[in-house]
Amino acid sequence: MEQQAIPYSHTCIDAGVDWITATCRVGTPTRVEFDQLGEAILDEQRAAGVEIKPAALRDYRGFRSEGVFSGRRSKDSILVVSGSHAPAHWQSIARSASNVSRLDLQVTVWTHGEQPALSRWYYQRAVRLPPKRGRPRSFSLVRTHPAGDTLYVGKRQSDYYGRCYDYATAHKAGPPRTLWRYEVECKRLVALHHSRDLLTSNDVRGDIQSLVHAWYLKRGLLPSWSGQESPQSEGAIVSKTERDVLGWMDRSLSKTLAKAIKRYGLAEVLEALHLSQIVIPLPRKED
Numbered sequence: 003m004e005q006q007a008i009p010y011s012h013t014c015i016d017a018g019v020d021w022i023t024a025t026c027r028v029g030t031p032t033r034v035e036f037d038q039l040g041e042a043i044l045d046e047q048r049a050a051g052v053e054i055k056p057a058a059l060r061d062y063r064g065f066r067s068e069g070v071f072s073g074r075r076s077k078d079s080i081l082v083v084s085g086s087h088a089p090a091h092w093q094s095i096a097r098s099a100s101n102v103s104r105l106d107l108q109v110t111v112w113t114h115g116e117q118p119a120l121s122r123w124y125y126q127r128a129v130r131l132p133p134k135r136g137r138p139r140s141f142s143l144v145r146t147h148p149a150g151d152t153l154y155v156g157k158r159q160s161d162y163y164g165r166c167y168d169y170a171t172a173h174k175a176g177p178p179r180t181l182w183r184y185e186v187e188c189k190r191l192v193a194l195h196h197s198r199d200l201l202t203s204n205d206v207r208g209d210i211q212s213l214v215h216a217w218y219l220k221r222g223l224l225p226s227w228s229g230q231e232s233p234q235s236e237g238a239i240v241s242k243t244e245r246d247v248l249g250w251m252d253r254s255l256s257k258t259l260a261k262a263i264k265r266y267g268l269a270e271v272l273e274a275l276h277l278s279q280i281v282i283p284l285p286r287k288e289d
Contacts, residue, residue: 012111012226019092021084021106024099032098040072096197105193117179121153163187
């Protein structure tokens with residue numbers, strides 16, 4: 003079954019970073035700047051009357067407020083900033099960090115007053131999607147009251163994880179189902195790569211819109227706003243991932259294949275890998 007056109011046309015009203023987790027190692031030139039940035043964000047919270055509490059995250063020790071954690075350990079410091087704080091601070095954090103291990107990107111759309119059950123609509127189509135490379139096998143729909151419905155795409159532990167949910171209901175930002183948010187949670191290498199690319203972008207909002215649109219589209223779920231091609235599209239990340247795979251093949255797989263070829267012969271190995279007709283024709287007996 004081919005992807006169906008979505009019957010909804012919505013307007014993007016916001017796009018940006020919704021979460022960043024970053025660390026900075028001891029000895030990094032920007033370590034002091036990174037630590038001072040964490041303190042400054044907490045000071046802003048304190049000045050606004052928000053309670054700041056001592057806290058721990060894994061083996062980091064530091065302080066926490068709503069949506070912010072700043073901590074240290076012997077070898078590095080960590081900053082976790084989410085929600086309304088992320089748009090204001092993610093760029094400064096990413097610039098001074100030595101690593102970004104999580105970056106959540108979001109696009110929020112307005113339905114022009116309509117109230118579609120968008121997450122359910124996607125789920126009903128997602129479970130009927132034919133198997134295809136790049137499409138996740140895992141889709142789940144969580145229906146809660148009064149928070150509203152959320153569609154989850156992919157597995158939480160993977161490099162990418164998506165959510166499409168009723169933002170208006172969850173945040174009491176308007177009539178139910180009139181605002182929807184599409185999120186892509188990026189982790190590990192892809193989070194670092196996205197953060198570096200977006201730091202050099204001339205149009206962060208536009209690039210995030212394009213990237214999130216491409217991510218859902220690739221997984222068979224056509225977003226309800228129109229997407230535009232961008233240099234920061236997911237294709238750049240795919241290329242990065244492919245380079246990582248090739249590196250792994252060079253470091254590890256090549257040795258295993260060399261041993262197998264020596265033991266069984268090239269033709270048998272290519273046949274086992276289903277590459278006989280792609281890489282090189284197998285020799286015929288009469289040859």
